Structure formats: C-alpha cells, structure tokens
Amino acid sequence: MSTKIFKHIQTSVVPLPIENIDTDQIIPARFLKATTREGFGNNLFRDWRFDNDGNPKQDFVLNEPKYSGKILVAGKNFGCGSSREHAAWAIADYGFDAVVSSFFADIFKGNALNNGLLPVQVSDDFLKRIFEVVDADPHAEVEIDLVDQFIKIVKTGEQESFEVNPYKKACMTNGYDDIDYILSKKELILQFETP
Amino acid sequence: MGQTLFDKIWDAHVVSSNEGFPDILYIDTHFIHEVTSPQAFDGLRARGLPVFRPQQTVATADHNVPTWDQHLPIKEELSRYQVDMLTKNCAEFGIELYGLGHPFQGIVHVIGPELGITRPGGTYVCGDSHTSTHGAFGAIAFGIGTSQVEQVMATQCLLQSRPKRMKIEVNGNLQKGVGAKDIILYIISQISAAGGTGYAVEYAGDTIRALSMEGRMTICNMSIEMGARCGLIAPDETTINYVKGREFAPKGEEWDKAVAYWQTLYSDEDAEFDSVLSFKAEDIEPMITYGTNPGMGIGVTQHVPETASFEQKEQGSYKKALDYMGLHDDQQLLGKPIDYVFIGSCTNSRIEDLREVAQFVKGKHKADNVTVWVVPGSKQVQEQAIREGLDKIFDAAGFPLREPGCSACLGMNEDKIPAGKYCVSTSNRNFEGRQGPNSRTFLASPLTAAASAITGVVTDIREFLSEEVV
Ligand code: SF4
Numbered sequence: 001m002s003t004k005i006f007k008h009i010q011t012s013v014v015p016l017p018i019e020n021i022d023t024d025q026i027i028p029a030r031f032l033k034a035t036t037r038e039g040f041g042n043n044l045f046r047d048w049r050f051d052n053d054g055n056p057k058q059d060f061v062l063n064e065p066k067y068s069g070k071i072l073v074a075g076k077n078f079g080c081g082s083s084r085e086h087a088a089w090a091i092a093d094y095g096f097d098a099v100v101s102s103f104f105a106d107i108f109k110g111n112a113l114n115n116g117l118l119p120v121q122v123s124d125d126f127l128k129r130i131f132e133v134v135d136a137d138p139h140a141e142v143e144i145d146l147v148d149q150f151i152k153i154v155k156t157g158e159q160e161s162f163e164v165n166p167y168k169k170a171c172m173t174n175g176y177d178d179i180d181y182i183l184s185k186k187e188l189i190l191q192f193e194t195p
Numbered sequence: 196m197g198q199t200l201f202d203k204i205w206d207a208h209v210v211s212s213n214e215g216f217p218d219i220l221y222i223d224t225h226f227i228h229e230v231t232s233p234q235a236f237d238g239l240r241a242r243g244l245p246v247f248r249p250q251q252t253v254a255t256a257d258h259n260v261p262t263w264d265q266h267l268p269i270k271e272e273l274s275r276y277q278v279d280m281l282t283k284n285c286a287e288f289g290i291e292l293y294g295l296g297h298p299f300q301g302i303v304h305v306i307g308p309e310l311g312i313t314r315p316g317g318t319y320v321c322g323d324s325h326t327s328t329h330g331a332f333g334a335i336a337f338g339i340g341t342s343q344v345e346q347v348m349a350t351q352c353l354l355q356s357r358p359k360r361m362k363i364e365v366n367g368n369l370q371k372g373v374g375a376k377d378i379i380l381y382i383i384s385q386i387s388a389a390g391g392t393g394y395a396v397e398y399a400g401d402t403i404r405a406l407s408m409e410g411r412m413t414i415c416n417m418s419i420e421m422g423a424r425c426g427l428i429a430p431d432e433t434t435i436n437y438v439k440g441r442e443f444a445p446k447g448e449e450w451d452k453a454v455a456y457w458q459t460l461y462s463d464e465d466a467e468f469d470s471v472l473s474f475k476a477e478d479i480e481p482m483i484t485y486g487t488n489p490g491m492g493i494g495v496t497q498h499v500p501e502t503a504s505f506e507q508k509e510q511g512s513y514k515k516a517l518d519y520m521g522l523h524d525d526q527q528l529l530g531k532p533i534d535y536v537f538i539g540s541c542t543n544s545r546i547e548d549l550r551e552v553a554q555f556v557k558g559k560h561k562a563d564n565v566t567v568w569v570v571p572g573s574k575q576v577q578e579q580a581i582r583e584g585l586d587k588i589f590d591a592a593g594f595p596l597r598e599p600g601c602s603a604c605l606g607m608n609e610d611k612i613p614a615g616k617y618c619v620s621t622s623n624r625n626f627e628g629r630q631g632p633n634s635r636t637f638l639a640s641p642l643t644a645a646a647s648a649i650t651g652v653v654t655d656i657r658e659f660l661s662e663e664v665v
Contacts, residue, residue, distance in 0.1 A: 019512040020388055020488045024626040029607040033259070033273035035233035035280050047628050052614070075512060077389040080422060080488070081626060083324040084231065085340035105422055106358075106392055107324060111340035128508070165356065167216045178342070179242070182219055182350040185211050189352055192210045192221055 004116030005175040009097050010143040010154065012069035014061050015134045021074055022081030023108065027090040029082075040086050041093030062094075066138040070097040073130050073142075077101075078119075079108025085115070092117045098144050100151065102127040113168045114178070120144055120151055126160045129153060146173060197463025199360050200429050201395045204335045204460070208318045210352055217356040223317040225252045225347045226303045227290070229259055229281040230607070231322030235345035236284040248351040249289040253312060256281055256294045257302045261609045262570050262597035265295055274608060288348075299442075301573020301599045304328040304541040308412065309575055311441025315430035315457040320347055325541050325623065326425075327418040331411035332438070333430035333460050335395070338419060358424040359393055359469040362462070364400035367476035372656040374551075375410030376543060376621065376640035378402070379417040380482035380492045382474060388490035391423030394470065397462060398428050402476040408437040409547035416542045417623050420489035429461040481656050483528055484625050484638040487516040491625070495643065495655045499526045519627050520635050521615070528637065528653045532564060533617040536648035537630070538594070539570030540604040540622035543641050546579050548621070552594075552645045553585040555659070561593035562651025568610060569594050570602040594648065606631040619647045 031043040049060050056063040072091060078101035079087060088111040091099060098118040112119045122130075133140045133153050141154040146169060152159040170176060182189075198206075210219040225248075227235075232254075239246065246252060259274035261267075269275035278295065285292040293299040299306055304325050307313040313329040319336040320326060322344040329336035339353065347353055365378060383390070396418050403414070411428050418426030428434075435454055438444050445453045462468075480494030493499065501524045505513050517523060538544070538552055549571065561567050569589055571577040577599055580586055586596045603610040604622040611631030612618045618636055621644050622629075625636035637653065646654040 017511065018515065019509060020490075022488065022624075022626045024605075024624065024629050028628050028632070029258075029605045030632075032230050032607060033277050035277060036237070037234050047632055052632065077392075077422070080388055081324065081419075081624060083322060083338035083340055083419075085234075085322075085342060088340070103389060103392070105389070106424055107338055107340060111342065114340060114342035124508075165217070167354075178354050179244075179346050179349050181216075182346065182352050182354060185219060186350075188211045188219070189221070189350060 003171070003175050003177055006097060006116055006118055006172045007147055008145045009070055010141055011071055012139050013071040013073045013130065013134055013142050014067045014069055015131055016061055016072060016074040017131050019075035020077045020080055023079055023084050023087035024081055026079070026087040027084065032084060032086050037089050038093065040090035041095065044090040044094045070095060071100060071142055071144065072096045073100045073127070073134070075101065076103040076124070078104050080105040083107045085111040088112045088115045088117050100127070100130065100142070113172065116172060118144065118146060118172065120162050122151060122160055122162060126158070129158055196467065197465040199462040199466040199468060200333060200397055200427060200460055201335065201360050204316055204318065205357060207316070208335070217354045219352050220318060220355050221352055222320050222347050223251065224307070224312055224319050225351070226307055226319065226321035226326070227252060227254045227344065228303050228321070228323065229256050229277045231341050232284065232344055233277065233280050234341050235322070235348055236288065238345040239288070239348055242349070244349050246288040246290060246348045251351060252290045252348070253307070254281060254285050254290050254292040255300055255303050255306055258601045258605065259608050260295055260600040262600045262602045265598040271609065298574050301575065302541045302544065302601055304416065305544060305572030305576065308332065308408070309441065309573060311438055311444030314438055314444070314453070315434055316460050320353060324419040325416050327423070328412050328416040328541055330415040330418070330425050330427035331408060332434055333427055333457070335425060335427065337425040358395045361391065361394040361396045361423070361470040361472070362468040363396055363398050364471070364473040365398070365402040365476055366400040366473070367402055369402060369476045369479065370657070372481055372642060372660045373479050374640050374642065375406055375413040377479050377482045379414045380484065380489070380638060381479045383417065383421045383490050384482065384492035385474070386421055386472065388420060388488040389422045391418060391421035394423050396423045396426045398426060403428060404431065407547060408433060409545045412545070413542055417489065420623055430457045481640060481643050483643065483653060484636070485520060485522055485528055487519055487625055487627050489623065489625060489638060491516065492638070495653065496529055499524065499528070501525055529655060531617070531653045532651060533619050533637070533647055533653060534565065535612050535616055535618035536565055536567045536644050537570070537603040537618055537620040537622060538641055538644050539568065539572070539602050541572065542623045543621035544570060544572030544576065546576050548641045549576065549580050549585055550583070552641050553588045555642060555645050556592040556594060556649065557588050559592055559649050561648045564651045565648050567594040567648045568597055568603060570597045571599050573599045603630050605629060606634070619644045619653065
C-alpha cells in the first residue's frame with residue numbers, strides 16, 4: 001500500500017515556542033477513543049485551544065487568525081511522552097505537513113514519518129531565528145525540501161540542512177510502505193523462525 | 196571487543212540487515228491493548244492480511260476499564276465501544292484476549308511479567324510507551340506507534356534502527372524510605388526528560404542489583420520518561436527466581452536450556468557504551484515532582500527552583516509549568532495540602548507495592564481532606580492482595596482497594612482527578628491534564644504517597660521511619 005508523498009513545501013508557519021510538548025497536550029487521552037484514524041485534528045491541542053466549555057481560547061496560536069500554514073514550529077523535545085500515533089494523526093489531520101523543532105522524541109519522530117508528516121530537526125539557533133522572523137512578520141514563509149534536505153527562511157535566505165534516515169526519505173518521497181518492504185523478505189522471516 | 200547486553204539480544208533477533216535500511220528485527224511477543232490497536236486491525240483488513248503469528252500476540256483491556264463494579268457494562272459509550280472492538284478484532288484474527296473478567300486481565304505491562312510471558316533475552320513491543328517495563332528481565336522492549344503495531348501484526352517483525360547504548364550505574368546504599376521509584380525520579384531529574392533520547396539504557400551497579408524484580412520494573416518502566424528507547428537490566432538469580440514456575444514460563448528441559456542461555460546475557464567487561472553515567476545511592480532522597488514533565492523532580496525537602504536559574508529561552512516554558520501547578524519560585528512542597536492520592540499504574544501497582552503500602556498504613560487512617568485510590572495492576576495482584584488480607588488493612592485505613600486497570604494514570608476512564616486538585620500519584624507522568632483536565636500531579640513513590648495520604652499534606656516518609664521500623 002502506498003502512503004502520502006512528501007517532497008517539498010513552502011508556506012507560512014504556526015509558531016509554538018514551548019519546550020517539552022508531550023503527546024498528552026497534542027491529543028489528550030480522553031480523545032483517543034476513536035477507532036479510525038480520521039478526525040483527530042478537531043481535538044489537536046484541545047486543552048490549550050479550548051476552555052472547559054469548548055470555547056476557543058483567543059491567545060492560543062491556532063486561534064490567532066494571523067497565523068496559518070502547513071508547518072508547525074515548536075520548542076525542543078517535541079512529542080515526548082506517550083507513544084500514541086494519534087498525536088501524529090491529529091497534527092496531519094489538522095492540516096500540517098511538517099513539524100520543525102530543535103529536538104524530537106524518538107517515538108513521535110517515527111510515528112510522524114510513518115504518516116507522511118515530516119519532522120525537521122534544526123539547530124537551537126535556527127529555531128530561534130524562525131521564531132524571531134515569524135514574530136516580526138506572521139506571514140513569513142519557510143521552505144522545506146526533503147529531496148535536497150534543507151530548510152530555508154524565505155525572507156532572509158537563512159538556510160540549514162537537516163538529517164533524515166535515507167530509507168525513510170525514500171519512503172516519503174516515493175510513497176513506499178514499511179509492510180510491503182518487510183513482506184518482500186518473508187522468506188528470511190520464515191528461515192529465522194526455523195530452529 | 197566485548198558486546199553489550201543490548202547488542203547480544205538485538206543481534207540474536209536480526210532477520211535482515213541491509214546497508215542504508217533499518218534492521219528487520221524479530222519480535223518474540225507482541226502485546227496489544229484496546230487504544231492503539233483498532234486502526235492497525237483496520238489496516239490489516241484493508242490489505243487483506245492475517246495476523247502473521249497470532250500465538251505470539253497477547254491482548255488485554257486496561258486503559259478504558261472502570262476500576263469499580265467491573266462486572267457491570269462499561270458506562271461510557273466510547274470506552275465500551277473500544278473495548279468491544281478489541282474483543283471482536285481478537286476473535287476475528289485468532290488472538291488470545293485477557294479481557295474484562297478474565298483471571299489474567301490487567302495492565303499490559305503488569306500481566307506480561309506476572310504470566311511468565313516476558314523473559315530474559317526476548318524482544319517485546321506494544322503500542323504503548325511503557326513497554327520499556329519488560330526490559331527489567333534483561334530483554335529488549337519498547338513502545339511503538341499504531342502503524343508499527345500493524346507492521347508487527349502483519350510480519351512479527353519491526354523495522355528499526357539500532358539505538359545508541361548508555362549505561363547508568365547506581366552504587367551504594369539507599370537511605371531508609373528511599374526505593375526504586377525515587378531512584379528513577381532522581382535519575383530523570385538529573386538528566387532531564389530528554390536526556391536518554393536515542394539510547395537503549397542498561398541500568399547496572401550494586402544498588403540496582405539489590406532491587407527486587409518489582410523494583411527493577413519500576414526503574415525500566417520510566418526509561419521512556421527520559422526519552423530512552425528502552426531500559427534493561429541484566430538477568431540474575433533474582434530474575435530467574437521470579438520467572439520460575441509462572442503460567443507460561445518454560446518447564447522441564449526447556450527451562451534448563453533457557454536458564455543456561457539467560458546466564459550468558461550480560462554486558463561483557465570490555466563492552467563499549469556510547470555514554471556512561473554514575474550516581475550514588477546515598478545522594479537520593481525521597482523524590483517528588485513539582486512540574487509538568489517527569490524531569491521536574493526534587494528531593495521532598497528541597498525547594499522548587501527559581502525561574503532565574505534557567506536559561507532565558509527556557510523560562511517561558513518553566514513559568515507556564517509552575518502556573519499550571521499553582522506553585523511559585525522557591526516554594527517548598529513539604530506540608531502542601533493535597534486532595535487525592537493514587538497508588539497504581541504500570542509503575543507501582545504490583546503486589547510488592549501494595550504490600551509495602553499496606554504494611555505502612557496498618558493501624559493508621561487517611562486524612563479527611565484526601566481521597567485515596569489503590570488500584571491493583573492486575574486481577575492476579577488483586578486476588579493475591581485479598582488472599583493476604585491487604586484489602587482489610589486498606590479498608591480500615593480509608594484506602595479502598597479497587598479493581599485492575601490504568602485508572603487515574605491517564606484520565607481516559609472514569610477515574611479522573613478533578614480540575615485544580617492536587618494528587619500525589621505513583622504513576623509515571625505529570626503532564627498537564629494527564630490525570631484529568633487541569634488536574635495537578637505530584638509524582639512520588641508508593642511510600643511517599645501513602646504517608647501523604649495519612650497526613651493530608653506532602654510528607655517526608657523519613658519522618659515516620661524515625662519513629663517506627665518499617
Ligand atoms: S498504567 Fe498508565 S502508563 Fe501504564 S499502560 Fe496504563 S495508561 Fe499507560
């Protein structure tokens with residue numbers, strides 16, 4: 001089965017300069033009861049985004065009309081905590097294609113990559129620059145190129161390269177799927193199982 | 196050059212290793228639960244694939260289950276639906292389910308070890324980050340996302356790059372009243388909630404060696420709270436004695452063969468780690484967290500750090516955490532009134548935890564301002580506790596013993612801490628809203644939680660211990 005293809009994007013960004021954002025914030029446990037992959041975007045950052053009565057909190061970035069775009073930019077150690085893939089689903093379902101941070105938790109990174117959501121790890125300084133530029137101009141765009149592995153603040157031309165596992169890169173740029181790959185080695189699995 | 200324990204187990208499970216690709220790693224047992232599996236089963240259906248090795252897949256219902264009146268249907272519709280879905284999926288794909296009412300039901304990371312499914316040298320995964328618990332047996336065990344749950348269902352394998360190796364040594368004698376939970380909260384407070392990211396962590400040293408299996412599970416359980424891929428401890432006599440005779444443990448000749456293999460599972464003297472850290476047991480106080488990630492912990496007598504002590508760019512996040520917790524710079528938690536005490540979760544809900552708490556609260560009574568929940572990790576733990584009469588001790592102390600499940604660890608079932616309330620909790624996460632919307636969590640050991648329940652305020656367990664012998 002093929003998955004979503006990602007090669008290149010250029011859009012404005014949504015800044016969330018908070019560190020250690022855990023997956024319980026991204027999607028609280030009480031919204032994990034759905035048994036399909038869709039619809040989690042409605043509850044993305046639920047308790048930061050809405051008050052107890054379900055009214056949007058005006059000061060949260062996702063509720064600020066000046067911010068939009070397909071790239072979420074967040075503080076370091078993004079996606080720590082629970083392994084729930086629902087966090088990656090919620091971010092993608094909301095409409096983001098990439099998350100930029102100076103550090104990602106392992107499991108989140110893997111989950112994102114498995115869902116066509118690109119985690120882009122940048123230096124602390126570069127992250128700070130994005131926040132500064134977007135603070136001055138909320139419409140400032142960021143370009144991410146997975147093929148050539150660079151991220152660029154379009155307005156200033158500042159640019160940095162980022163790492164991505166070559167296998168995962170091939171999967172994302174071609175829409176390959178892990179299960180197809182492993183099943184192509186089924187003989188080896190059967191061999192392994194034979195004592 | 197010698198090999199680390201981690202590498203020995205990993206190498207023994209590599210099905211295929213290709214340059215530029217992650218390894219294909221064989222998984223001995225795949226644990227599943229109701230929350231992270233439904234979409235994976237759907238994926239299999241869409242592909243027209245069966246579960247490749249249903250006999251190596253074990254299912255239980257734990258996250259959504261009520262912990263009171265478990266024999267009645269689950270009240271909350273979505274929770275009930277998710278649990279029913281697991282039942283249907285397991286039936287359709289031929290997977291053994293230890294569901295509600297089954298004598299083996301319980302929190303997935305409690306039942307694997309207690310049934311003898313988790314063993315030294317094995318590989319275990321589950322769509323749940325605290326799968327690291329199983330590493331206490333000298334196994335590779337880690338949490339995976341739902342796409343990977345589907346992958347393991349379809350192939351009994353996982354595509355995975357080998358993580359780096361870290362050794363964390365703890366040596367020396369623990370103070371009275373300090374236990375495994377304090378050790379791991381201390382380590383995380385020292386290296387931060389991200390300090391282990393990218394590593395498989397082996398815990399070693401004489402303090403770790405002296406711990407029971409339950410204590411070792413508590414330590415490995417929280418490896419993920421420092422970001423580690425997994426945690427593990429080399430098997431020894433303690434491990435072997437624990438596994439022996441359990442429901443699914445090898446028997447007879449198989450057992451002897453297994454033990455002979457397990458005895459080869461240790462890091463060689465000259466094995467190289469990418470990082471080595473050492474801590475002294477004497478430095479560890481009873482620990483408590485004050486913030487909104489498990490790295491924000493202090494000794495119970497210490498003060499909450501000053502905002503100014505953090506780097507500029509971290510101060511905003513720090514202030515946000517303190518505001519959420521209703522605390523301020525330099526505050527001492529000792530003596531702070533609390534509302535709830537939760538003793539349970541895959542970190543601290545095993546029989547040993549309940550025994551320790553029962554022994555301490557015997558003849559005491561909880562403070563009026565505190566609601567206490569004691570939630571056993573499994574049906575077997577619950578029954579054992581009742582056999583030993585612990586339920587009577589708990590009842591007399593105002594600590595009702597509930598039924599097994601994840602309970603107030605995650606605010607997904609009926610057991611939630613109300614908004615604004617403080618809970619001293621033996622679970623593993625103090626994230627915003629983790630125990631219920633706007634709930635406030637102080638993570639601590641079972642003894643600290645029990646002592647705080649008795650006094651009604653955050654308490655240093657050592658104050659009790661100077662008067663009596665526990
Ligand atoms: S007890 Fe808590 S941490 Fe453990 S499996 Fe359940 S929800 Fe997860």
